[in-house]
Amino acid sequence: MKTLLIICALAALGLASCSVDYQLTVPVNYAPKLELGHDEIKVVVVNRFTVDSVANKNKRKRNVLKGGSYSAIAMAAKQLDMLPHIQTTVLADSANLSADTTPVKKLAEKYGANYVLTLDSLSADIPMELVDSTEVYTTVVNVKFTLYESNGNYFKILRGKAKDYHSESRYYGILAALIVHPTVKGNGQAISQSAGNAAIDAIKDYLPSTLTNQRPLYADNDSLKAAINHMVAKRYHEAFKILNPIIEGPDPKLASHAAYDLAVLYEAQGDIEEALKAAKLSNEKQQNFRANAIIPSLEQE
Structure with a gap:
């Protein structure tokens, strides 16, 4: 019986170690701080x-x-x-x-x-x-x-x-x-x-x-994972169609996570204004430490 419990515990640890961290690389382009002029x-x-x-x-x-x-x-x-x-x-x-x-x-x-x-x-x-x-x-x-x-x-x-x-x-x-x-x-x-x-x-x-940000993403369920796959492939419209209904759904935690992922989606597209709105919406649905972390960064961009 003890042997079986040890095997089960090791199996559980093995599953935990196989968990996947989802991230998206988001390049942010900055204009020059100084200019020599606008003419030739x-x-x-x-x-x-x-x-x-x-x-x-x-x-x-x-x-x-x-x-x-x-x-x-x-x-x-x-x-x-x-x-x-x-x-x-x-x-x-x-x-x-x-x-x-x-x-x-x-x-x-x-x-x-x-x-x-x-x-x-x-x-x-x-x-x-x-x-x-x-x-x-x-x-x-x-x-x-x-x-x-x-x-x-x-x-x-x-x-x-x-x-x-x-x-x-x-x-x-x-x-x-x-x-x-x-x-x-x-x-x-x-x-x-x-x-x-x-x-x-x-x-x-x-x-x-250009500054490159590594943004962590939420992948609570298959729908969010599917949205992430679309984001990685730069099929942003397909990802949006998945995330938007979840944000409007009844689960506040899931809605918060989807809104955060949407913020990263908008940032990847270069739409910082919409990214900031989505990050704030994430906190409105439910307080989200990742949203709190990304908001100051977006405000500087």
Whole structure:
């Protein structure tokens, strides 16, 4: 009899462990925080960073910093060029990167530019962090740009930083770590990639962004599960036809859960106003902790 009870208990635990958590990935798109203008805008991107002035005179490291500088300039120009009504011109040579000391106003006049974006400095390092007897290395790049208006008088300093995973190895002590520690001069490709990411970070306020939310869903019965399957397949109208009658039904708990799922449906469609209404309706049917959690998020969107 005891054996049977143990088997039953284990079976119950097994069923509990097989329960499925239903979620929907909801991307939320945000407009840029700042704009350069609504008309046709021309931006000239130049280098003002004198790589040869860095304290380390190692030629290989200087070449890596030059490559990273050009990658930062090219990435900044590429990202801005993807925006509506903006055209960029890069005045930098990847083969022989030198500092352009031409006055901003003169550059703007020569190329008919509304703005001049200058790269002023770039630094790179590959630090090590010890995590549970493992050496974890990251490429860290800092950049500083300045965005000038065409008159050269008004400007905004733009700083960016990237910290990207590089590699890892087992820690055998400080001396061994010094021997295997990757160097900037030997990792040009990694530095250039992080320099591009740092440039994106510097101009991020001028770029659109996307935040991905993982929204949990209620799947109390087969009807809600069917609605979720339609939502995952982006058949939102079919999901709505299932959820709406449940919301209007007699069971307040089920109605609350269906209204919450409907809020997530509307958010996935980008209709934040209706999503907020559905989330509040969920609480009206019955207090719902998931609805309480999603409402502030929707209000910020």
